[in-house]
Every structure is written in C-alpha cells, then in structure tokens.
Amino acid sequence: MAQGSLDLEDLPGVGPSTAEKLRESGFLTVESIATASPSELAEVAEIGESTAKKIIRAAREKVDIGGFKTGKDIFEQRKNVKKLKTLVPELDALLGGGVETQAITELYGEFGSGKSQIAHQMAVNVQLPPSIGGLDGGAIFIDTENTFRPERIEQMVQGLQVEAEIPEPKEFLEHVHVARAYSSDHQMLLIETARELAEDLKSSDRPIKLFVVDSLTALFRAEYSGRGTLAGRQQKLNRHMHDLFKLVDEYNAVALVTNQVMSNPAVFFGDPTKPIGGNIVGHTATFRLYLRKSKGGKRIARLVDSPNLPEGEAPFMVEQAGLKPC
Secondary structure, X not given: OOHHHOOHHHOOOOOHXXXXXXXXXOOOOHHHXXXXXXXXXXXXXXXXXXXXXXXXXXXXXXXOOOOOOOHHHHHHHHOOOOEEOOOOHHHHHHOOOOEEOOEEEEEEEOOOOOHHHHHHHHHHHOOOOHHHOOOOOEEEEEEOOOOOOHHHHHHXXXXXXXXXXOOOHHHHHHOEEEEEOOOHHHHHHHHHHHHHHHHHOOXXXXXXXXXXEEOOOHHHHHHOOOHHHHHHHHHHHHHHHHHHHHHHHHOOOEEEEEEOEEEOOOOOOOOOEEEOOHHXXXXXXXXXXXXXEOHHHEEEEEEEEOOOOOOEEEEEEEEOOXXXXX
C-alpha cells in the first residue's frame, strides 16, 4: 500500500488530538510511526506505552515492514535499483556503474576537492534518459552553505557530450528544486517538505530521483560546538540521515550528501583528514567517497566504504563544462 495515501488518523487509537501531537513531534507518516519505539511514541503523544505498542503494530501491518524476507525477495527487490552515471568512465567503474538509488552516497573532502561540483553535475545527469546514464527525473537540492549556483548547471548542460538531443539549460533548471537551510532544525524539516514535493511530482514527467544535501554536517557542526553537546548533535544527525534514507527507499531515488573534514593531529603517517559526524554518518551512508586534489588540476575519488564494491581510486577533472575524464 502506498504510504502517501495513509493518514495517521487511519491508525486505530489515533484521534485528531493524538495525530496533532505526533505531527508536531515530527511523526508525519504512518511509516515514521512504524519505525518508532513505544516509549518515544508514548512520551510525545501523552498516551500509555501499551497503547503506543498497539499503534506501532497497526502501523507496521499497514506499511508492511518489520517482518523477515528471504534472500530471494531481497534479490528481486535489488532489481529495482538504478544507477545514475557521472559520465566519467573511471568514476562510474569505481562505483559499479554509477551512483545507486535506494542508498546514501557520501562525498567528503577538503574545500575545493569537488564535492559540490559532483552534486551539481548529478542534478544535471539525473534528467538525462536512462539510455545514456540518467534517470529521467528531477532533483531536490538542500543547500546549507549557499553553494548552489544556477550558472554551474547552465555550464554543465552546455558541456554535455552525449548522443541525444539535450533540452535548453533553462529547462534543466526548472527541474532542480532548491531550498536553503538556515539551521539544523530547518534542514531536518526540509526533508519532510522534500517528501511532500516528491509525492506531488511522483506522476509527473520528471519525478524526483535525486536528493542532494550540501553540506550534511555544516549547520550541525556550527550549532553544536564542544564535547558537551556531542550526544545531542549525533542523535539529531542520526535521525536526519535515517529520514533521508527512508525517503530515497520510498521513491527509488539517489541520495547524495557532502561532508566536511577535520584534521586528526594524532595521525603521523598517511592522510590526517577524517570526515565530520563520526560513526553515525559512517554507518548510515551506504557508499563513502573521499575526494582530494591532485597535481595538474586533477581530483582523485577514493571509494572508502561500500557493502559490495572493492576499495579503489579514480581520477577526474572539474572543468567549466563539468566533470570530465583525465
């Protein structure tokens, strides 16, 4: 059953006032109820824990989650996974054919390593037909550091070298939906707004197939400084990433998040940089790509973590015309 067609009031034991309390606490969908803990639900809705358990059980039945599936079922489900190409052959080979849908791909690296450039390029490529590596879809771009530039989209569209008729750059820009986040709470709220927009465009000729958060951690890092606030920050970051994960799973879309790095002074040999967000981001992101600058304007992408692909590296160039092979 489509989750978008269910209201919280459809659940037994959830009246208008309980539904309002749940929505105010961020439980906007039946699926979010199904994945909540009874104590959490009981606290925010001001109900008994046994009532909360019944509501959660009913929500799980309605959205069909919480049970076991066979490996064969998962294999069939994996057939729906699509690949969005970067159109840089070495980079696509490193990623096993492109960036996967139903997964979060994290790009981390220093300033100028190409994170935002890849995000812009994918907002262009996602609109291309599947025959040349696109997904015939639109993009949602959550911008936390004022990095989105429509001029870059225009340059990248003009720089496309594909065997297909390409629409005008303005048409590409129409299918990139940008929202600027001003705080970590606002950033988390925008995921829900993104869900509503994705639902509205689901049957259009450009359904949302790419969700970009550039950057994932900047606002959390700025607002939660000092060790005393670390637990609260990580908890919020964890929820934010899981909300994003549920979103791309539901719409069979790509999630691309960029992340900053910090220097680890304890490292004497090798690269001292490590991504912000610690284990929360590391464990929730499905694929992790470390980007760094190299000689002659080259960038190197290193696949650091993946459930099914070997570690490796791929070089690429960032030119005015977009991402290009070396």
